[in-house]
Amino acid sequence: MKLKYWLLAIASIAVFSIVFIGCPSQKEVTSNDDVASKVYVAPGKYDEFYAFLSGGFSGQVGVYGLPSGRLLKVIPVFSQNPENGYGYTEETKDMLKTSYGMIPWDDAHHPELSQTDGVPDGRWLFINGNNTTRIARIDLSSFRTTEIIELPNSGGNHASPFTSQNTEYVVAATRFSVPVPNTDVSIETYKENFKGVISFIKVDPKSGNMKIAFQILMPGFDYDLSHAGKGKSHGWFFFSSYNSEQANSLLEINASQNDKDMIAAVNWKKAEEYVSQGKAKEMSVKYAHNVYDENTHSTISTMEEKVPILTPAECPGLVYFMPTPKSPHGCDVDPTGEYIVGNGKLAALIPVFSFTKLQKAIEEKKFDGDVNGIPIMNYASVIAGEVQKPGLGPLHTEFDGKGNAYTSMFISSEIVKWSLKDFKVLDRAPTFYSIGHLMIPGGDCAKPWGKYVVALNKITKDRFLPTGPELTQSAQLYDISGEKMKLLLDFTTIGEPHYAQGIPAEIVQKNQRKVYQLSENKHPYAVKSEKEARVERKGNEVHMYMSQIRSHFMPDNIEGIKMGDVVYFHMTNLEQDWDVPHGFAIQGMNVAELLVMPGETQTITWTPKQPGIFPFYCTDFCSALHQEMQGYVRVSAANSSGQITFNKR
Amino acid sequence: MGKLSRILVAIGSISLMLMFFFPIWSINLEAPQFPEGIGLRIHLNTIKGEKPNDVASINNLNHYIGMKQIIPESIPELKFMPYIIIGLIGFGLLSSIIGKKSILAIWLVLFIGLGIAGMVDFYNWEYDYGHNLDPHAIIKIEGMNYQPPLVGTKQLLNFTAHSMPDVGAYSALFAIGIGMTALFIGDKKNKYTVPKGL
Numbered sequence: 001m002k003l004k005y006w007l008l009a010i011a012s013i014a015v016f017s018i019v020f021i022g023c024p025s026q027k028e029v030t031s032n033d034d035v036a037s038k039v040y041v042a043p044g045k046y047d048e049f050y051a052f053l054s055g056g057f058s059g060q061v062g063v064y065g066l067p068s069g070r071l072l073k074v075i076p077v078f079s080q081n082p083e084n085g086y087g088y089t090e091e092t093k094d095m096l097k098t099s100y101g102m103i104p105w106d107d108a109h110h111p112e113l114s115q116t117d118g119v120p121d122g123r124w125l126f127i128n129g130n131n132t133t134r135i136a137r138i139d140l141s142s143f144r145t146t147e148i149i150e151l152p153n154s155g156g157n158h159a160s161p162f163t164s165q166n167t168e169y170v171v172a173a174t175r176f177s178v179p180v181p182n183t184d185v186s187i188e189t190y191k192e193n194f195k196g197v198i199s200f201i202k203v204d205p206k207s208g209n210m211k212i213a214f215q216i217l218m219p220g221f222d223y224d225l226s227h228a229g230k231g232k233s234h235g236w237f238f239f240s241s242y243n244s245e246q247a248n249s250l251l252e253i254n255a256s257q258n259d260k261d262m263i264a265a266v267n268w269k270k271a272e273e274y275v276s277q278g279k280a281k282e283m284s285v286k287y288a289h290n291v292y293d294e295n296t297h298s299t300i301s302t303m304e305e306k307v308p309i310l311t312p313a314e315c316p317g318l319v320y321f322m323p324t325p326k327s328p329h330g331c332d333v334d335p336t337g338e339y340i341v342g343n344g345k346l347a348a349l350i351p352v353f354s355f356t357k358l359q360k361a362i363e364e365k366k367f368d369g370d371v372n373g374i375p376i377m378n379y380a381s382v383i384a385g386e387v388q389k390p391g392l393g394p395l396h397t398e399f400d401g402k403g404n405a406y407t408s409m410f411i412s413s414e415i416v417k418w419s420l421k422d423f424k425v426l427d428r429a430p431t432f433y434s435i436g437h438l439m440i441p442g443g444d445c446a447k448p449w450g451k452y453v454v455a456l457n458k459i460t461k462d463r464f465l466p467t468g469p470e471l472t473q474s475a476q477l478y479d480i481s482g483e484k485m486k487l488l489l490d491f492t493t494i495g496e497p498h499y500a501q502g503i504p505a506e507i508v509q510k511n512q513r514k515v516y517q518l519s520e521n522k523h524p525y526a527v528k529s530e531k532e533a534r535v536e537r538k539g540n541e542v543h544m545y546m547s548q549i550r551s552h553f554m555p556d557n558i559e560g561i562k563m564g565d566v567v568y569f570h571m572t573n574l575e576q577d578w579d580v581p582h583g584f585a586i587q588g589m590n591v592a593e594l595l596v597m598p599g600e601t602q603t604i605t606w607t608p609k610q611p612g613i614f615p616f617y618c619t620d621f622c623s624a625l626h627q628e629m630q631g632y633v634r635v636s637a638a639n640s641s642g643q644i645t646f647n648k649r
Numbered sequence: 650m651g652k653l654s655r656i657l658v659a660i661g662s663i664s665l666m667l668m669f670f671f672p673i674w675s676i677n678l679e680a681p682q683f684p685e686g687i688g689l690r691i692h693l694n695t696i697k698g699e700k701p702n703d704v705a706s707i708n709n710l711n712h713y714i715g716m717k718q719i720i721p722e723s724i725p726e727l728k729f730m731p732y733i734i735i736g737l738i739g740f741g742l743l744s745s746i747i748g749k750k751s752i753l754a755i756w757l758v759l760f761i762g763l764g765i766a767g768m769v770d771f772y773n774w775e776y777d778y779g780h781n782l783d784p785h786a787i788i789k790i791e792g793m794n795y796q797p798p799l800v801g802t803k804q805l806l807n808f809t810a811h812s813m814p815d816v817g818a819y820s821a822l823f824a825i826g827i828g829m830t831a832l833f834i835g836d837k838k839n840k841y842t843v844p845k846g847l
Contacts, residue, residue: 515702549709550709550712575706575709576701576702576705576706577702577705577706577709578685624713625713625787
C-alpha cells in the first residue's frame with residue numbers, strides 16, 4: 001500500500017511539473033494564432049524581402065530571405081573565404097590590401113543600401129570595416145565585393161557607411177579619436193592631440209566607384225553612428241558621439257560623466273562650397289583603394305596619397321553640435337527628414353530633434369558656447385519632443401512610414417513603438433535577448449516598407465539548442481502591420497549581426513547576373529576554348545591556362561614541373577549555363593580552393609613541396625561524371641631535364 | 650486574275666518577309682535541371698538559342714551522348730536559304746503584277762515543292778545529328794537514338810524534346826494558303842464573267 005501512495009505522489013508531482021512549469025516558449029507559441037503561416041514560404045516559392053545582415057566579427061554579410069529567415073548567401077567582404085578562394089586567389093587577394101599590407105579580417109557592422117530619391121534602389125550595398133577603417137561596396141547584381149576603400153586619419157570606422165538620399169556620399173566617422181596625423185605622443189595628451197575625423201566618400205552615380213571627397217577634422221570625441229538628412233534635411237548628415245569628456249582611459253566611467261554628449265549636424269552642401277573655395281588643406285596620407293573588375297576578373301589596387309581636410313573653426317556654418325542626453329548611440333532620421341532621434345544609451349528618455357527648429361535656432365544664433373569653434377545649440381531651441389519612460393538602454397530607431405518609430409532597448413530587452421505625432425509610447429514587445437540594432441525594410445529611408453521589424457540580438461542563451469560555450473547568433477522577426485507588434489520567428493545568423501538592411505526582393509532580383517559572358521572575359525590568362533588551353537614556363541613560373549567544362553579539365557596531365565617552380569593555375573570555366581560552377585584543388589596546396597563561376601577566370605598558386613605525382617580535381621559537384629573530373633601534375637627534381645608537356649584537344 | 654487575287658498574292662509574298670525576323674522552327678527541351686527552359690530557334694540563316702547561351706549549353710550537354718556540335722556556320726543550307734526566300738518573294742510579287750493565273754500556279758508549285766524539300770532536308774539533318782554519334786560517347790544506350798521529332802514531342806533520356814513550327818513557318822503556310830485562295834477566287838471570277846460576256 002505504502003509503495004502505491006509513493007508512486008502516486010511521484011506521478012502527480014511529475015504531472016504538475018509538466019503542466020505548470022513546462023517550457024516557457026511553449027506558452028508563447030500557443031498564445032500566437034497561426035504565426036506559422038506568416039513565415040512559411042512554400043517549397044520553390046520566394047521570400048518577399050532580401051535582408052542583408054552584417055556578419056559582425058565574421059567580416060562578412062549574411063543574406064536572408066524574409067519572412068522565412070532562410071540563409072541565402074554569405075558574401076565574403078573583409079574576410080578571406082577558403083570556401084570560394086576570395087582573398088586567396090591572385091585576382092581577389094588585393095581586395096584586402098591596406099596601408100598595413102594584406103589584412104584578412106575585419107569587423108563588419110553596418111550594411112547600407114544605395115538609394116535613389118531616398119529609397120533603396122538595389123544597386124549596391126556598402127558596409128564598414130570597423131577595425132582597419134574600410135568601406136566595401138558589394139555589387140548586388142553578382143552579390144560580390146567589388147570595391148574596398150581604406151580611410152586615412154581614422155581610428156575605428158564605426159559611424160559608417162551611411163548614405164545620402166541619392167548616394168551622393170557615404171560617410172565614415174571615427175569611433176576612436178587618434179592623433180592626426182598619427183604620431184608617437186603620450187596618451188595622456190589626448191585632449192591636446194587627439195582628433196576625430198569624418199570622411200565624405202563620393203560615389204560615382206554610374207559605376208559606384210568611391211573616392212574620398214574631403215574629411216572634417218572634429219574634436220576628439222568618439223563618433224558612433226550616423227544617418228543622412230533626407231527630404232527637407234537633404235544636404236545634412238548627423239553624427240552621434242560619446243566621450244565629450246575626452247577621456248582616454250576607463251571610458252566606461254570617465255566617458256559617462258557629462259549629462260549630455262553631442263550629435264554633430266554637418267552641412268555637406270556647405271562643405272562642398274568650402275572645398276571648391278579651396279578651404280580644404282591637402283594632407284599627406286596613405287590609404288589603399290581596391291577595385292574589382294568583373295570583366296578582367298581582377299583587382300586593381302592603388303595606394304592613394306592625398307586627402308583634402310576641412311577644419312570647422314575655419315568654416316563657419318559647417319558643423320553644429322546638438323546636446324543629447326547620455327552617450328547617444330543611434331542617430332536616426334525619420335522618413336520626412338524633419339526629426340532626428342538621438343538614442344542615449346544611458347538616458348531615461350529619447351530626445352527628438354526638429355530640423356526646422358535647428359534651422360531657426362541657427363538663424364537666431366541660439367548657441368550655448370562652442371567646442372573648438374563648433375557652436376553648441378541650445379537644447380530647448382532644437383528639441384521637438386522627448387519620449388518619456390521609453391524603456392532602458394535605447395540604442396537605435398527605425399520607422400514604418402506610417403508615423404511610428406520603433407526603438408530597440410538593450411537593457412530592458414524590448415522593442416518600443418512610439419508615435420511621431422505626440423512622442424507617446426504605443427506598444428512594447430520583448431526580444432530574446434538584449435536587442436542591439438533593429439531593422440524595418442527601408443526603415444531608415446524616405447519610404448519604408450513597414451511590414452516587419454527584425455530584432456538583431458546580442459544574446460541568445462536558451463533560445464536554441466546549445467552548442468557549447470559559443471552559442472549561435474540570432475535575429476527575430478516581428479509583424480508590425482497591425483497596431484500591436486507580434487513575434488513571428490527566431491532565426492540564427494552568421495557572426496554577430498549589427499545593423500541590417502531590407503528591400504523588396506523584386507528590386508534586387510531583376511538585376512541578377514546568371515553567368516559571366518565568356519566573350520567579355522578580359523582576363524589576361526583566360527582561355528576561350530579548350531583549343532587555347534596550354535602550359536607555359538617563364539623562368540621558374542609555370543602558367544597553366546586551364547579550362548573547365550563538364551566534366552573535365554584541359555589539360556589534365558601536366559609534366560615537367562620542377563622543384564622550386566611556382567605554379568599558377570589559371571582556371572577558366574567555359575560553361576555558359578546558370579548554376580554550373582566548377583571547383584579546383586590540388587593535393588598539398590597551401591591556400592584555399594577555387595570556385596570558378598561560368599565564364600570566369602580565377603588563379604590559385606601552388607609551390608610543390610616534393611617531387612612526385614599530385615592529383616587535382618573539381619570540388620563542386622558539377623555533373624553525373626563529376627567524379628571523373630580530375631587530373632595529375634608530375635613534379636620532378638630541380639635538376640631534371642624534363643620539358644613541360646601536357647595533353648591537348 | 651482579278652484585283653483582289655493580285656492583292657492577296659502580294660500580301661502573301663510580303664508576309665514571307667517575316668521569315669527574316671522570326672525563327673522558322675523551335676525545339677524546346679525540358680528537364681528537371683532546367684526550370685527556366687532551354688531550346689533552339691532555327692532561323693533562315695542561323696541557329697540561335699532560346700536564351701543567349703543555349704546553343705553552347707546544348708552542345709556541351711550533347712557531348713555526353715556523342716552528338717556532333719551544332720555549328721550554324723558549317724550548315725550550308727543556312728547560307729542559301731535567305732536567297733531562296735528572296736526569290737520566292739520576288740516571284741510572288743511578279744505574279745501579282747503580271748496577274749496571270751498560270752504564273753501564280755507555277756509560283757505555288759515551286760513554293761510547295763521547296764517547302765517539302767526543306768522539310769525533308771531538315772529531317773535528314775535531325776536524323777544525322779540523332780544517329781551519327783561518336784562511338785566513344787560517355788553515355789551509350791543500345792538501340793537509343795537522339796533524333797528530335799520533326800513536329801511533336803519525344804523523350805530523349807532526361808529531356809522531353811518539343812519540336813514545332815514557329816512564326817517563319819506559319820508565315821510560309823499563310824503565304825501558300827493565301828496564294829491558293831487567290832487562285833480559287835480567280836477561277837470563280839472567270840466563271841461569273843464568262844457567261845456575262847456571251
